Structures are given as C-alpha cells and as structure tokens.
Amino acid sequence: MKHRELGLTDEQAVSMYRYMSLARKTDERTWLLNRAGKIPFVISCQGHEAAQIGAGFALDTEKDWLCPYYRDMGLVMVMGQTAQDYLLSSFAKAEDPNSGGRQMPGHFGDHRYRILTGSSPVTTQMVHATGIAYAGKLDKKDFVVLTTCGEGSANQGDLHEAMNFAGVHKLPVIFMVQNNQYAISVPLEKQVAGGSIAARGAGYGMPGVSVDGNDPLEVYRAVKEAVERGRRGEGPTLVETISYRLVPHSSDDDDRTYRSREEVEEAKKKDSLFQYRQYLLDHGLLTEESDEAIQAEIKKEVDAATDYAEKAAYPDPSETYKYVFAE
Secondary structure (H helix, E strand, O other): OHHHHOOOOHHHHHHHHHHHHHHHHHHHHHHHHHHOOOOOOOOOOOOOHHHHHHHHHOOOOOOOEEEOOOOOHHHHHHHOOOHHHHHHHHOOOOOOOOOOOOOOOOOOOEHHHOEOOOOOOOOHHHHHHHHHHHHHHHOOOOOOEEEEEEOOHHHOHHHHHHHHHHHHHOOOEEEEEEEOOEEOOEEHHHOOOOOOOHHHHHHHOOOEEEEEOOOHHHHHHHHHHHHHHHHOOOOOEEEEEEOOOOOOOOOOOOHHHOOOHHHHHHHHOOOHHHHHHHHHHHOOOOOHHHHHHHHHHHHHHHHHHHHHHHHOOOOOHHHOOOOOOOO
C-alpha cells in the first residue's frame, strides 16, 4: 500500500483523513456562521486539505517551524491548534490564541506550536521563514521551516528574495506554493508566466517539485523528501501543489463573475476528501461504519467548539492598544 511504502502506519493514514475531515467541517461551519451574520469573514481551505495535511505529517511537530498563509487551517491543526481555536478567532474573542481577537480569521500565530504570526501583506511570511531557517543554521539547531502561499501571491517580490537568499545559504526551508488555479479572480494563465511555479526553483539553486495537491500521500512524499534534504544541510526546496479552490476566494467574493458553475462542479468530482476516503475504503482501513463514527465525533467536536466560542468573552476595549506600542 502506498502509505506503507512512504513509511506511514495504517493509523497515521486514517489520522490524515480525520484531519482533512475536521478542517472541512470546521470550514463549512464558519460559512454557515457568516451567512447567519454571526461572524464577519471567512477565508476558506476547501480544496486545500490534502496538500496541507500531507505536508503537516511530514514535519516534526515537536521542533519544526511553520510560517503559514491565510488558508492553512489544516496545517495549523496538524501542528496543534483546534477547531475551538479557529472558531474563537472567527468570532474575534479574547481567548483567540492567534491574536486575542485583534486580527481577522486566517492570521495564524501560536508560540506554543512554533507557528509564526502572519500579516495581511501576502508572502511576507516567506522572508520571515528564511530568517528563522538562517538563525537555526547559525545556531546549529536541528529544525526545518515550512512556509506556504498561494500561486497568486507567489508573484510578489518577497518570495523571490526569500528563495534567492535561502538558495545562496543552503537553508533548511521548504517553500510550498498551493496552486489552486485562481488568484482571487484571476486565472493561472493570466498571472503566472510559463504556467509553472515549480520551474522557478532552478533559478534559485533548489529543486522545484510539482505534485498532485489532491493526494495527501503524494504531498507527504514531496515534503518529506524536502524535509530530509533540509536536515542534511542540502538546502531549500520549492514544492508546488496543484489543486482547485472549491469555494469563492472569501466570504466577500462572488466567484460566479469569473468562473462557470460547470467548471466548479467538474472540479468537485476530484475533491481530495472523497478521493482519499475511497483509497482508505479500498484498502480496508476505513469502513462505512467507522467513517460514520469519525464524522459523528467531528460533528460533536465542531458543535462544542462553536458553542464555546460563541459564548466566550470579547476582548476588553481597554486593551485595544496593548502590544501595539512600547510600554
């Protein structure tokens, strides 16, 4: 079986599916809450679950670092955050571990799990990831850094500067670009010259690998190899995962203005969640009954997280400027 060939146990293979399902169900819940007027904004991970969970399983969650981008709910969950953490952030409550309710959803940051705080300008995290990797190399620390972005923001200068510096200094950093075919409303052919993000790796002295972002095991394979290269001191890797954004760019976007319903429905037939579920069924790692049990458990978890987050306290207005200015 493919997962065993990659060194994953049967339990890990099923755990991947549970994380994918948890990310999807949490994401779906935030859309319902947004449409009900209870939370202001959703930036979705639907269509990215396989890439994120596959990559997360290739990391050592006890020592490696993550510099995520706004869609990385699945990745931060593998690192240690919970559905409750995500919903506290969505409701902008004081207990939100990312920013104490100060930032909009998707701005992850958690010192408990070595998740670097993100910012609204896209791809700034790539430069920060390179800096963390450089510091680790200077201090002879044994960790790698994974940083991610979308293919649209991969055209920002920050990524190119970061890759060049990482390539020159052979830093243990993995640049993972989650290519979902659309930079907000602009399709791939109008934003990426040559059509390939992975091809850029050669220009910065690192391997550029393109993988099926709908297959968590293929992403795991690519990122695991990149992690091992980094640990051996062989430098960075650029990984491009190819998938499709199944929902609008955000809750403020109407994707009907730039792509057809037929295109979206066709893409849904390749939904990573369904494909990976079928893999587990085919190999006897999952049954209809065990899947029902997993889904029921996840529903209970998301329901509890929603109830808790909705009832939690908002930040005290007197602390609005705390951590903003020197005290």
